[in-house]
Ligand SMILES: O=P(O)(O)OC[C@H]1O[C@H](OP(=O)(O)OP(=O)(O)O)[C@H](O)[C@@H]1O
Ligand code: HPA
């Protein structure tokens with residue numbers, strides 16, 4: 462995307478590509494220490510988590526499997542509907558697996574609290590969460606997250622996988638979406 466096309470759509474850049482990649486490296490070192498000698502199943506939550514998943518998976522010096530699930534609670538707006546739908550299920554059997562859910566953002570927490578319960582009910586050995594971003598002020602339910610990259614203010618953000626109406630996912634930085642875009 463041309464920066465001239467989107468510069469007016471962002472109020473500011475919140476996190477640069479470098480800050481994001483440094484954080485993913487830091488989280489990877491913690492994950493490697495916690496799962497040393499074990500095989501982890503990374504479960505990426507489509508579509509927002511594709512960039513985090515791609516960078517985290519390549520940064521981790523651990524044997525991993527990767528699988529994907531697509532759930533949606535936002536439709537095309539900026540508010541969670543609270544109703545989580547499975548759009549695409551996992552291919553893997555979770556029995557006895559050490560599962561690490563990889564997410565871009567925890568906003569209300571509704572998606573992840575539902576997803577964790579869903580995956581736990583499939584007989585996984587453990588289900589932990591790695592989320593690049595969390596908005597503490599937006600939490601509607603408490604989610605126990607082992608690995609969090611950044612706590613961010615309660616603003617709608619886009620880029621690095623995060624969209625508004627399917628746009629902006631390919632921005633390398635994460636920026637705050639200008640209210641005029643969705644007003
Ligand atoms: O904590 P919550 O309030 O539940 O919000 C977080 C979820 O919402 C977004 O996904 P979305 O459902 O918009 O789908 P997408 O990943 O395809 O963009 C985001 O990627 C998280 O998965
Ligand atoms: O701030 C956000 N940006 C993009 N997608 C999202 N899904 C939940 N919160 C957000």
Ligand SMILES: [Mg+2]
Nearest residue numbers: 506507508509
């Ligand atoms: Mg998502």
